[in-house]
Amino acid sequence: MIRQTRIDSPLGEMLLRAEQDALTGIFFVGQRHCPDIASNTPDNGDDTLLDETRSQLDAYFAGRLARFSLPLAPSGSDFQQRVWRALAAIAYGERATYGELTHRLGLAPGAARAVGTAIGRNPLTIVVPCHRIVGSKGALTGYAGGLERKRALRDLEAGQRIRHSVAQT
Known part of the structure; x- marks a missing residue:
């Protein structure tokens, strides 16, 4: 249920x-x-x-928790599960590019698009930190919750407090 x-x-x-x-x-x-x-x-x-x-x-x-300790059971393909586990290994405040994540997974560089698609289907936003993934030149790209929220989450993990509610994007 x-x-x-x-x-x-x-x-x-x-x-x-x-x-x-x-x-x-x-x-x-x-x-x-x-x-x-x-x-x-x-x-x-x-x-x-x-x-x-x-x-x-x-x-x-509130800036008091950097690592979640919750039991997770996201539903997805074996490939998606593998990508989501790799996302979960990215530490609080760190960034990785789609290409770096693809490399960590031992995939060919051409698989970055498939990795990005799996990231976009992450059903556990924040806890499985897809907001820590950036474009190849560090640009904030792609976030199912909207780029303003991704920016706010990145700022929070850089030590800045969330000052106001981010409108739905």
């Missing part, structure tokens, strides 16, 4: 989803690939795992 709840964050409303004992999704409401929240799935406002996720996200946004 899918359990879900919506939470407010400094970067806009988020949807948290879990099945059994693990998180299956963390999305900004309205981002690309966000599941339909108008479904018949009830909001589980009183759920231990979803509450812990909210608590860790709050600590992250």
Whole structure:
């Protein structure tokens, strides 16, 4: 059974989803690939795992948490799972390019596009840190939640506080 709840964050409303004992999704409401929240799935406002996720996200946004400790079970192909594990290994505040990530995965340089597609389908935004991936020259490119949110997350990890809510992009 899918359990879900919506939470407010400094970067806009988020949807948290879990099945059994693990998180299956963390999305900004309205981002690309966000599941339909108008479904018949009830909001589980009183759920231990979803509450812990909210608590860790709050600590992250306040600059007090650099590494999440949550049980994760994202749904995706073997290739997507491999890319998402590589994303999870990128440390707080660090950056990597699509090409560097492709190299870390032991793939040919031409696979960077496939890696980018898998990153774009990451169902666990922030916790699996796709915002730490940049273009080949360091440019902020591609983020399902919008580039303003990606910039804000990068700034947060560089020691800057989030000053205002980022409008949905």
